[in-house]
Amino acid sequence: MAEAFLPPGGTLPGAEGEGGVPVAGPVSDLVAGMSPRTRTLVRAGLRACEWSTFPRRFSRLPRERRAARLGKMAAGGRLRRDLFLLLKTLSCIAYARDPGVQAALGVTSGCSRANGAAPDPPPAPRLEPEALVPPDGVERCDVVVVGSGAGGASAARALAERGLDVVVVEEGGYHDARDYETDPLAALPMLYRDGGLTFAEGRPTIPVPIGRCVGGTTVINSGTCFRAPDEVLARWRDEFGIPWAAELDAEFAAVERDLRVAPVDPATAGRNAAVCREGADALGVSHGPILRNAGDVVCCGSCPTGCRIDAKQAAHVGELPRAAAAGARVRAGARVTRVLVENGRAVGVRCRVEGRDEPYEIRARAVVLAAGAFGTPRLLLRTGATRRAKAVGRHLRIHPACWVGARFDEPVRGWDGVMQSWYVDEWQDRGLFLEATFTPLPFSAHWLPGVGEELKSGIERFENLGVIGVHLSERSEGRVQSSGRVTYRLRDDDARELVYGIARAADLLFAAGAVEVYPQIHGVPRLAPGEQTALADGQFGPGDLRLEAFHPLGTARMGSDAAEAVVAPSGETHDLPGLWVADASLMPTSLKVNPMVTVMACARHVAGELAARLS
Numbered sequence: 001m002a003e004a005f006l007p008p009g010g011t012l013p014g015a016e017g018e019g020g021v022p023v024a025g026p027v028s029d030l031v032a033g034m035s036p037r038t039r040t041l042v043r044a045g046l047r048a049c050e051w052s053t054f055p056r057r058f059s060r061l062p063r064e065r066r067a068a069r070l071g072k073m074a075a076g077g078r079l080r081r082d083l084f085l086l087l088k089t090l091s092c093i094a095y096a097r098d099p100g101v102q103a104a105l106g107v108t109s110g111c112s113r114a115n116g117a118a119p120d121p122p123p124a125p126r127l128e129p130e131a132l133v134p135p136d137g138v139e140r141c142d143v144v145v146v147g148s149g150a151g152g153a154s155a156a157r158a159l160a161e162r163g164l165d166v167v168v169v170e171e172g173g174y175h176d177a178r179d180y181e182t183d184p185l186a187a188l189p190m191l192y193r194d195g196g197l198t199f200a201e202g203r204p205t206i207p208v209p210i211g212r213c214v215g216g217t218t219v220i221n222s223g224t225c226f227r228a229p230d231e232v233l234a235r236w237r238d239e240f241g242i243p244w245a246a247e248l249d250a251e252f253a254a255v256e257r258d259l260r261v262a263p264v265d266p267a268t269a270g271r272n273a274a275v276c277r278e279g280a281d282a283l284g285v286s287h288g289p290i291l292r293n294a295g296d297v298v299c300c301g302s303c304p305t306g307c308r309i310d311a312k313q314a315a316h317v318g319e320l321p322r323a324a325a326a327g328a329r330v331r332a333g334a335r336v337t338r339v340l341v342e343n344g345r346a347v348g349v350r351c352r353v354e355g356r357d358e359p360y361e362i363r364a365r366a367v368v369l370a371a372g373a374f375g376t377p378r379l380l381l382r383t384g385a386t387r388r389a390k391a392v393g394r395h396l397r398i399h400p401a402c403w404v405g406a407r408f409d410e411p412v413r414g415w416d417g418v419m420q421s422w423y424v425d426e427w428q429d430r431g432l433f434l435e436a437t438f439t440p441l442p443f444s445a446h447w448l449p450g451v452g453e454e455l456k457s458g459i460e461r462f463e464n465l466g467v468i469g470v471h472l473s474e475r476s477e478g479r480v481q482s483s484g485r486v487t488y489r490l491r492d493d494d495a496r497e498l499v500y501g502i503a504r505a506a507d508l509l510f511a512a513g514a515v516e517v518y519p520q521i522h523g524v525p526r527l528a529p530g531e532q533t534a535l536a537d538g539q540f541g542p543g544d545l546r547l548e549a550f551h552p553l554g555t556a557r558m559g560s561d562a563a564e565a566v567v568a569p570s571g572e573t574h575d576l577p578g579l580w581v582a583d584a585s586l587m588p589t590s591l592k593v594n595p596m597v598t599v600m601a602c603a604r605h606v607a608g609e610l611a612a613r614l615s
Contacts, residue, residue, distance in 0.1 A: 001049070001058070002027075004066035005091045010456050012104055015095050023094040026185045030090070030195050037484065038194045042090075045083045049073070067452040074451070078543040081522065082205045085446070085546060086197075089207075092446040096459065097184045102441060105462050107415055109182075109301035109440050111308045114268060119311045120260070120295060124321035129174045131324075132214065132332040134353050134360050141165040141329075142614060144349055144364040146336050146379065149216020150596050151583030151603040152370030153315035153323065154255075158607035159368075160326035164614060167362050168320070168328060169351060171335040171371075172213035176316060180306035184442040187305035191220050198374070200398060200478055200488035200549065203542045208398055208486070208549045210372060214332050215316030217372070218596065221550070222303050222420035222437065223292045223312045225261045226593035227252050227601075229428070240588045241560025242569045244605060251601035258322075259293035259313045259597075268298035270417010275408070275466040276436035277422055279508030285426035290435060292420070301415045301440055319600075334360055339367055339383040339579060346383075346578035366610055370583040370603065373552035374480055377585060380556060380566065380573070381482035389566045389575050395557050396478035396488060397590040398549035402470045402498060403439075403447045404505040406514035411463045414438030424468075424508065428592055431473035432501040434508070438467050447546075449518055449525035466509060470501035471551075473590040480555050490542035498547070499540050506532035520546040551595050556585040570613075571606030582606040 002023035008014030015023045031042050050058045053069060061069065073084040095101065102109075113119065145156045148170040160166045173190070181187040188196040193212040200206045211217035227248075236245035255261075264273065266289060273289075280287035293313040294300060302308045310317050320330055334351040340361070341347065348363040369376045377393035415438065424434040438444075441462060448458035474497075478488030499521065506517040510529045517527040519535070522544040558581075559565030562574035567586045573579045582603040584595055591598060 001066070001087060002091045002095065003063050004070055005088060005451050006095050006456055007063060007067065007452050009453065011460050012101055012456060015091065021095050021098045021101060023091055026094045027090045030185050030188060033189045034195045034197060038197050042086070042197070045086060048083065049087065070451045078204060088451070089446040093184055093442045096445040097442040105441070105460070107441055107462065109415060110299060111297065111302055111311065112299045113309070113311060114296040114298050117296070119309050122321060123258070123318055124325040126176065126321055127174060127214065127316060127324060127330060129332070132174050132330050134169070134331040134334045134351065136358070136360070138361045138363055139167060140363045141167045142364060143366045143368060143610065144169060144362040145368045145370055146349060147216060147370035147372060147375065147583060148214050148320060148330065149211060149315055149370065149372060149583065150218050150599040152216070152368070153319035154600040154603040155368050155370060155582040155607040156328050157319045157323035157326065158604045159611055160323045160328040162611040164611060166323065166328040167364070168323065168330045169334050169336060169349065169362060170214050170330065170332050172211070172332065174214040174316065174332045175219070175306060177306070177308055177310040180302070180308055182305070184305055191306060198486070200486045202478065202488040203490060204545055204547060206398065206400060206488060206547045206549050208552055210374060210552065214330065215314045215320065218314040219306055219316060220304050221596065223294045224420050224435070224594040225256065225259060225291045225293050225597045228591050228593065228598040232589060232591055236588055240558065240565065242558055244569070248601045248605065251604045252597065254604070255597050255600045258318060260295050261291050261293055262295060263289040263291050264418050264421045265289070265296065265298070268417070269421040270414060270438070271412045272414035272417055272438040272466055273421035273436050275412060275512045276424065276468055276508060279512035280424050282511035283507060285424055287422065287424045287426070290420055290423050292418070297418065299416060300419050303419050304440065304443055336371070336379060339379055341383060341576065344577065346576055365614055366578050366580060368580045368582050368610065370581070372583055373555045373585040374486060376581060376583055377480045377555040378482055378484060383576070389562070389573070391557055391564060391566050393480040393555050394477065395554045396480060396486070397474060397553045398478065398488060399471050399551040399590060400474055400476070400490060400494070400498060400547045400549050401472070402502055402520050402545065402547055403444065403467060404470055404502055404509070404520065405444070405447060405465050405467045405518040406509035407461060407516050408464050408466055408514055412466045413463050414465065414467065415440065427501065427504060430497055430500070431590070431592060432497065432504070433471045433473070433593055434501065434505055435469045435471065436467065437469040447518065447520065466512070466514065468505040468508060470498065470505050472498050472501060473592040492541060495540065495542040495545060496538060498545060499535050503532040503535040551584070551591070553584045553587045553590065553595060556581050557588040558586040559588055570609045580606060580610055
């Protein structure tokens, strides 16, 4: 399969074969380390492809016929297209991460600050792995926080600084700039749930990569820091009965101060930012530099695999060390399997620690769930005491997004600048937010059109690529089940909005000088200047789009109505005293912007409510 996707010839080596780049072995190793469910899905897809050419097996066809078969799969029905994208993604990650390929392209993926300055000193002594080991038996505290990402870390710090005894428990391991993997295939199982292959199954199936490590998704995100718009927070107050939602200015200001949030400097943002800015200026639309938590970083090519200089103020760099300095204890490598309930109240959690036969328990006066919009509802559903809350696991929002690339005649070399750098908010009233985002080659090569020589040719011209991401604050919803299965159905009207956003991204790229655009729409592999106007005729539905998403929200939503919400405005669940939620799952609607800062502000507020209750 890898040989068919990436054949020999041209200026780059092919995949596999004599002198080729190894792909099959590294991909097999990656799949072997995934969850049983994901591993089963991948293997089933491979078997389906292998026997799709019955009576002959796919693997025994000549390479040209294999490539042709993959091309037919890409042009087939929705399920075949989903399978095609999965197989192409795995092949391209393994191929494009090869040092020889990157050297031939002149690609670098380093991180650096303005004038070569060293990173700022951390706000508190960094966490050390030996201090994160869970003890045997039972540990006791005032509050146990499940999850160490944006919400969990912020809640833990706020609680510890109010004098409460706090334990943070995290399923993943601890990693920082001292041991991040530069090879994406090694970094994926280290930092991501399911090796990065978490999906929302539906029409279409959408990858939703999320973190699984100390610091959660803050370790692997792009560090973008926007406050939720005022109209969103006002809706939470007026429609969902959350009185404090529109009064978060103090929490927002504190988060931004602690994260050292600053706008990207246009002078050092890189050429991909300039492409977006020039296109926006030419069209006369609203735009500006993205706010980030990485200070004066001028080159950041490793965000998806951990900031190599830890300039990005991820939770394991800022909030968790602050929490630990206030007395909180962080436990890594412990998977929470159940919330303990006694006499109708949450009293702790039970965990499994790899390599131990006996469970590890944490007994507490209160439990805070901050395992994310996928993990928190699973625990709520497994607890049982919250099952009468029909909203548990429902109302999932993910901000469906589309990678829109474009080829320019001159080099862009997007890897030389800031990964996520410039925004266009002209169409935010329609829920659309566009961001110039240049992802590293291993995570973007599969979005280039075609297979075989066509795909290889696109990779060879990678330095000429400019990219704008289109995000939608959607009305569509999904569901998380207790088994961990995630389903999501994109509505027709949301699909139309995404197509509109893709056309607007194409407008920006063409206005900046692009010669062709790659819109990620079935049957439209590329657009020439002017052809984007035809996208608005409504002929494309949800199943025609190739999407990804990074912001799961809403599966334990907050609200005053116990019949429609899981969590009360205080942050405590309606059904179970002592059980609180402080992560993205409590958000009752989509946000229109990247959610990290809003998650942290809400978590701090919930922690304040809980601390007042316990005192």
